[in-house]
Amino acid sequence: METLMLTGTEQSLSEARPNSIDFDRIANLHYLGNYVRRLPINLARMMENAYDWEHLPYVHASSFSSIDLIDSGAWGWRAKIGLPDGAPASHQLLDLLVESDRHYWVSTVYSGPGTGIEIHTQATTIDEDEIEVDVRFYLPEAPENETGAEMILAYMQQQYATLYDEDQDLMLGRQSALNDRQRWGAGAPSSKDVLVGAIADLDPDEIHTVELETGRFCVRQYQGEWLVHSAVCTHLLGPLDASQINDKGELTCPWHGYHFDLRTGENSERKCRALVKPPELIERSGQLYLRPV
Numbered sequence: 001m002e003t004l005m006l007t008g009t010e011q012s013l014s015e016a017r018p019n020s021i022d023f024d025r026i027a028n029l030h031y032l033g034n035y036v037r038r039l040p041i042n043l044a045r046m047m048e049n050a051y052d053w054e055h056l057p058y059v060h061a062s063s064f065s066s067i068d069l070i071d072s073g074a075w076g077w078r079a080k081i082g083l084p085d086g087a088p089a090s091h092q093l094l095d096l097l098v099e100s101d102r103h104y105w106v107s108t109v110y111s112g113p114g115t116g117i118e119i120h121t122q123a124t125t126i127d128e129d130e131i132e133v134d135v136r137f138y139l140p141e142a143p144e145n146e147t148g149a150e151m152i153l154a155y156m157q158q159q160y161a162t163l164y165d166e167d168q169d170l171m172l173g174r175q176s177a178l179n180d181r182q183r184w185g186a187g188a189p190s191s192k193d194v195l196v197g198a199i200a201d202l203d204p205d206e207i208h209t210v211e212l213e214t215g216r217f218c219v220r221q222y223q224g225e226w227l228v229h230s231a232v233c234t235h236l237l238g239p240l241d242a243s244q245i246n247d248k249g250e251l252t253c254p255w256h257g258y259h260f261d262l263r264t265g266e267n268s269e270r271k272c273r274a275l276v277k278p279p280e281l282i283e284r285s286g287q288l289y290l291r292p293v
């Protein structure tokens with residue numbers, strides 16, 4: 001694993017940070033306003049998302065360009081974050097403290113642009129598959145005037161609308177991947193070959209996704225040869241069915257950027273298991289079939 005380089009100041013700032021939410025601090029901050037959003041997911045997915053620091057530069061690429069973890073635990077996480085091109089300074093130090101029983105979390109920028117901004121989020125269940133998040137923005141000091149305050153609030157609300165649009169897709173994708181996994185776990189492999197299609201009809205530039213009783217797989221061409229790989233990432237079940245192949249012959253998962261060798265299925269970073277072994281790909285009379293293994 002790469003070691004994260006922090007400057008001496010960044011290190012001492014990080015060490016001085018508490019690992020629990022100090023609710024009394026709010027009294028010293030300026031409450032700017034909030035952003036309220038209903039989401040068609042359950043609290044489990046939402047809390048998982050709050051702890052998931054690693055998705056920031058991948059799922060929210062327009063807001064974050066990189067993330068390096070400083071520390072994490074049941075209390076939350078602390079990280080050095082790269083801001084996208086055009087931002088006045090390139091890094092922020094940020095932490096996200098969680099009170100998981102209360103479904104409450106606070107993110108605080110403690111170095112870099114926006115230092116001192118605290119964002120408090122309360123998630124509440126509406127019904128089985130719907131929650132509401134109330135995102136409250138606190139600034140270290142009141143803006144100079146009403147117009148300034150309105151502009152900052154509108155900007156924050158817009159930014160959070162985008163972040164939650166992106167998170168909603170991620171959380172819905174994750175929930176449906178969990179449901180699929182449950183269904184596939186109960187499925188028995190088919191005893192017959194499953195037709196993918198006639199080679200003459202299969203577009204070599206497309207990814208052909210096939211769902212079997214035991215999983216979802218992608219049939220595609222690489223360097224002129226047809227091959228098959230799992231459509232599901234082994235980290236947190238991210239979708240690999242639109243993943244382009246890089247020049248090292250790897251697939252990249254869109255959720256946390258893990259790479260998988262297309263031929264062996266191994267994770268290049270050695271952070272998670274290899275991809276599920278795909279069925280055998282068979283050519284017979286000009287047709288491609290998958291033979292469950």
Ligand code: FES
Binds near residue numbers: 235239253255256258
């Ligand atoms: S789900 Fe995390 S890298 Fe694929």
Ligand SMILES: [Fe+2]
Binds near residue numbers: 049055056059060163
């Ligand atoms: Fe997110």
